[in-house]
Amino acid sequence: MKEMKLFLGPQHPGMHGNASVHMFVDGDIIKRSYLLPGMLYRGFEKQMERKLWVNNIALIPRVCVPEPDINEMAFASGAEKLLKLEIPERAHWIRMIILEFARISAHLMAYGGLGGPTGNYTLMYHAHADRNNILDIFEKITGARVYHQYIVIGGVRQDLPKGIEKDMHTFLDSLESRLKEYRDLGIDNASIIKRIKDTIMLPAEVVWELGVTGIGMRSAVNKAYDIRKVAPYARYDQVEFEVPVSDYSDARSRLDIKIKEVQQSINIIRQCLEKMPEGPVRVKPARGQSMRWTVPKGHVYSMVESSRGEFGYYMVSNGGTHPYRVGVRGASYPQGLLGIEKYLPGTRIDDAALWVDTMGICSPEIDR
Amino acid sequence: MNENNKYPKSSIFRPLRHIKYIFKKPVTHPLETIFTKKNADYLKGVKVMKSSKAKISNPRTAPDNLRGFHINDWEKCIGCGTCGEICPTAAITMVERHDLPKVAGKLQQRPVIDYGRCCFCGLCVDTCTTESLKMTKEYIYADSNPDSFQLMPTETWQDQEVEQAYVKNEDTDLLDLERVEMEHIEGSERINSYIEVVRGYSKEYARLEAARCVECGVCTASCPVQMHIPMYIKTIWEDDIEGGLRQIYETNPLPGVCGRVCTHNCETACAIAVRGEAIAIRWLKRYIIDSAPDDMYKKIFTEPVSEVIDAKVAIAGSGPSSLSAAYYLRGLGYKVDVFEEKSRAGGVASFGAPQYRIPDYAVEKDINFIKSIGVNIHTNTKIGSDITFEDLEKKYDAVFLGTGFFKGRVLNIPGADHPDIMGAMDFLPLTRDFARGTLKLEDMNVKPSVVVVGGGDVAFDVARNCIRIQLQKYGKANVLLTSLETLDILPGSDDEYIEGKEEGIKFRLGYGPQEVVVEDGKIKGLKVWKCTRVFDEEGRFNPSFDQSQEEIFEAEQVFFSVGQAPDYSYIPESLKDKVKIERGKIKADEAGKVEGLDWLYVGGDIFRGPDIITAVSDGHRAAVAIDDYLYNKAKKKEQSEYFKEVREAIRFNNPEPALKPKRKRTLI
Known part of the structure; x- marks a missing residue:
């Protein structure tokens, strides 16, 4: 039979973000495939060099839309390392709250993403409805729903609004009680279990070969490699949480870990709310007006654990008002670009969307 | 596994x-809850909305912190454009609005935001x-006209009062x-010498x-010479002293003087001063001058002055206006001769302001540079006796007068003719000579207890000089300063008041002197009445007193610092009727040209006053006016491109009348 070319995305209910998977199929088996992630390309890294340290905050969250806060955190903490800046204690805890909410929100989006390719739209609607509640909380704290621009060099932009703790607790309680429902609808749902069990495998060798991190790695090699544990930032060393792992990485296992991580994030946020001290939330990185803030000469790699794995910013400063060079390590680069090219072939067409969903892929961070 | x-x-x-969720309320925000009436009308016409049965009227309220559309309070906005500078998406442009009033500290422009970019x-x-500039809770806007997304925020959003949301706070x-x-040098330390107070x-x-x-x-608009302030401040930040020096000399040839004793209207107008402390513009200017080595000066302005236009200008007096005129005229290619009656050039900078404010070396640095470009300064040459005014008129193509107000004034009250009573401008030159060492302590006629009358900066100069001399002469100081004005309307600067207080001046403000009490030929004190008002309803100077509150401030000597007077004795009889004098000042046009006399120009105190920086602007303006008058008359020769550039720059920077900012008191 003649080989046929098919596109998954960018306009496709099973596609995540502004990318397209080009597939050459024989029957319904993918023979060759590659990712075209450039639908959103706007030269983030180059643009960052042309923006001030202070107003880069408007650009960097766009490197990953569903989970923008990791960018802000990596950028801000990198610059703080160069500045040798101690930020206020409370800011660390607020940052953790924000980052964990972002993680939950990204996990919900990915978990709900299971709904599109499997025809189980209820799951997607529910996940998005809960994500919407998180966006409401973000809106109250930061003033924006998606691009929060909240974690800045020197702390966070402003203190939490009054009464937000109550909103958070209400939401966390409700989400926690619903996690079981999510399992029922998704990974324990007999009507779709065949699509995800023992299929879309990620063997440990592939993890080592490509350099996959995050859930992909943890689900395959049984190792708790999590930046929050191995190189704690903010105050992750002062909260208790587990890193769920597994030694068998099929789609179900990875989704299972996502749900478990949501529970861990809920626990972390509760601890943060409990342990968070009062006090200032921001220090200015330098004297003078913000457009004349400079960062000392040097280079730094700062990393955070995103919902998809290790996410890092390599930043070079020449002592000026602008970063000299910023390089982003997108967590989904290995599995997203290389994985799709090398390991998607051999699977069936209908697995492609689930492959993209469960591996954790965010296209702008691949082509930034 | x-x-x-x-x-x-x-x-x-x-x-x-x-299935249970069928009976629960949705947690998301349905479309019909988020459209406002205005937008809904538009959207109804759009295909996608035609099918939906949107019930429109119940917009969801955004949280208190939302970063929605902007509003801008035009009363507060000064058009500084900082919002546009920082905008990461270049969405904000400043648009000229000439209908706005032209006032100091405000620019006639307001931001326009392109919501296609924001x-x-x-x-x-x-x-x-x-x-x-604030943000509101409004977040929905739809229109078919793309141009309507360029909006100039005002106090309202879409002509409606809206709730503000994201606003600035301390964080x-x-x-x-x-x-x-x-x-600063500590008060107790500095009063023992004439060491400069500000380090x-x-x-x-x-x-x-x-x-x-x-x-x-x-x-810039508040500076009488319109110095390129943001530019030279930027050079400091970039650590480019040479660039800063170049910027400064384009508009001000006396930066060493102005970096120390300027009235700094710029700082009063400063945008940062709206909510905080103004940028220390004066001290930053001084920093450039203090850190510029002499050889750097040579790079700035040596080439053009090698070319000379065949015309000569005489300048009477060597104060700020004269030196400024001399500098720019020389830059424009003229031969310039400055005639100074005293032993040193500098006028008020050398003989008025005290040494602890502006030391000689700073004045000399400025003057030496002016000399180095070829200005001839003839000291000890008094017009009228050493050289006649007619000679100037005959030998030179144009004459500039900047002779200043160098006579002290004394109030016309009983007892004021006592020999121990002095006007400020008679006393201050002596103190400068004393500080230099040319006058000895015995020569300084300062008694152990002194009253100074006046509330301006000059009164403080007198009082603080007295303290220094008394301490050296008698080992202790006793100086009382009295003025008509109370602290809230005191004309002297806040710095002077604070520093004067530190140095031990006693203050009795709000009194009007009525008589100097003299007994047996010796001054016993100053009789004063309480001053009930200084200005009348129309804002004119018209003091009234309460006689019942009479006091005598005991003192052995009284200094008056109640204004200064000019000395026009050098103007010959033949010109007396042509030169019109009003309230001590010579009448002239905007550029300082005396009416009816094309060749005669004036500047400084005798023309406009009242401060050094205005005098510098007078000099600059007069130089350009003299150039207008002489350039065509003079025999021109081929000029280099560089010279033309310099000439254009001097003419381009010709200052306009400054906007006077409203003074903010921080003392009370």
């Missing part, structure tokens, strides 16, 4: 439990100098409102202070 991966038994029935980051709000503020501290910024501190500037340029 490890134990983490033990799943419960899967079931096709369990998902059915979700990303609602709110940095414009964070960096707003005045807190006029989000991106400006630095606190001035970098300037080191000046170190490089590190100057750069920190310069980093506070937002480069808006509202200061």
Whole structure:
């Protein structure tokens, strides 16, 4: 039979973000495939060099839309390392709250993403409805729903609004009680279990070969490699949480870990709310007006654990008002670009969307 | 498979439990709840909305913190454009609005935001100098006309009062409102000598202070010479002293003097001063001059002056206006001769302001540079006796008068003719000579207890000089300063008051002197009445007193610092009727040209007054006017391109009348 070319995305209910998977199929088996992630390309890294340290905050969250806060955190903490800046204690805890909410929100989006390719739209609607509640909380704290621009060099932009703790607790309680429902609808749902069990495998060798991190790695090699544990930032060393792992990485296992991580994030946020001290939330990185803030000469790699794995910013400063060079390590680069090219072939067409969903892929961070 | 991966038994029935959610309220925000009436009307016409049965009227209320559309309070906004500078998406442009009043500290422009570009980051709000720009809870706007997304925010959004949401607070503020501290010599230490009070910024501190500037340029319009203030502050921040020196000399040839004793209207107008402490513009200028080595000066302005236009200009007096005129005329290619009656050039900078404010070396640095470009300064040459006015008229193509107000005035009250009574301008030149060592302590007629009458900066100069002399002469000081004005309307600067108090001046403000009490030929004190008002309803100077509150301030000597007077004795009889004098000042046109006499120009105190920087602007303007008059008359020769550039720059920077900012008192 003649080989046929098919596109998954960018306009496709099973596609995540502004990318397209080009597939050459024989029957319904993918023979060759590659990712075209450039639908959103706007030269983030180059643009960052042309923006001030202070107003880069408007650009960097766009490197990953569903989970923008990791960018802000990596950028801000990198610059703080160069500045040798101690930020206020409370800011660390607020940052953790924000980052964990972002993680939950990204996990919900990915978990709900299971709904599109499997025809189980209820799951997607529910996940998005809960994500919407998180966006409401973000809106109250930061003033924006998606691009929060909240974690800045020197702390966070402003203190939490009054009464937000109550909103958070209400939401966390409700989400926690619903996690079981999510399992029922998704990974324990007999009507779709065949699509995800023992299929879309990620063997440990592939993890080592490509350099996959995050859930992909943890689900395959049984190792708790999590930046929050191995190189704690903010105050992750002062909260208790587990890193769920597994030694068998099929789609179900990875989704299972996502749900478990949501529970861990809920626990972390509760601890943060409990342990968070009062006090200032921001220090200015330098004297003078913000457009004349400079960062000392040097280079730094700062990393955070995103919902998809290790996410890092390599930043070079020449002592000026602008970063000299910023390089982003997108967590989904290995599995997203290389994985799709090398390991998607051999699977069936209908697995492609689930492959993209469960591996954790965010296209702008691949082509930034 | 490890134990983490033990799943419960899967079931096709369990998902059915979700049926319960059919009976629950949706948690998302349906479309019909988010459109406002205005937008809904538009959207109804759009295809996608035609099918939906949107019930429109119940917009969801955004949280208190939302970064929505902007509003801008035009009363507060000064048009500084900092919002546009920081905007990461270049969405904000400043648009000229000439219908706005032209006042000091405000620019005639307002921001326009292109919502096709805006990303609602709110940095414009964070960096707003005045807190006029705010964000609202409004977040929906739809229109078929793309141009309508360019909006000039006003106090309302879409002509409706709206709730403000994201506003600036202490954490989000991106400006630095606190001035970098300037080191002063302690009051108890400085009164023992004429050491300069203000130490000046170190490089590190100057750069920190310069980093506070937002480069808006509202200061420039308030400066009588329109110095390129944001530009030279930027050079400090960039550590480019040569660039700064170049910027400064384009508009001001006396930066060493102005960096120390300027009245700094620029700082009063400064955008940062709206909410915080103004940029220390004066000290930053001084920093450039103090840190510029002599050879750097040579690079700035040597080439053009090698070319000369065949015309000569005489300048009477060597004060700020004269030196400024001399400098620019020389730059324009003329031969310039300056005639000074005293032994030193500099006028009020050398003989008025005290040494602890402006030391001789600073004045000399400025003057030496002016001399180095070829200006001839003839000291000890009095017009009228050493050279006649007619000679000037005959030998020179144009004459500039900048002879200043160098006679002290004494109030016409009983007892004021006593020999121990002095006017400020008779006393201050002596103190300068004393500080230099040319006059001895015995020559200084200062008694152990002194009353100084007057509330301006000059009165403080007299009082603080008296303290220094008394301490050396008698070992203790006793100086009382009295003025008509109370502290809230005291004309002297805040710095003078604070420093004077530190040095031990006693204050009795709000009294009017009535008589100098003299007994047996010796002054016993000053009789005063309480002053009930200084200005009348129309704002004119018209003091009234309460006789019942009479006091005598005991003192052995009284100094009057109640204004100064000119000396026009050098103007010959033949010109007396042509030169019109009004209230002590010579009448002339905007540029200082005396009416009816094309060749005669005036500047400084005898023309406009009242401060050094205005005098410098007079000199600059007169130089350009003299050039207008002489350039065509003179025999021109081929000029180099560079000379033409310099000439154009001098003419281009010709200052316009300055806007006077409203003074803000910080003392009370």
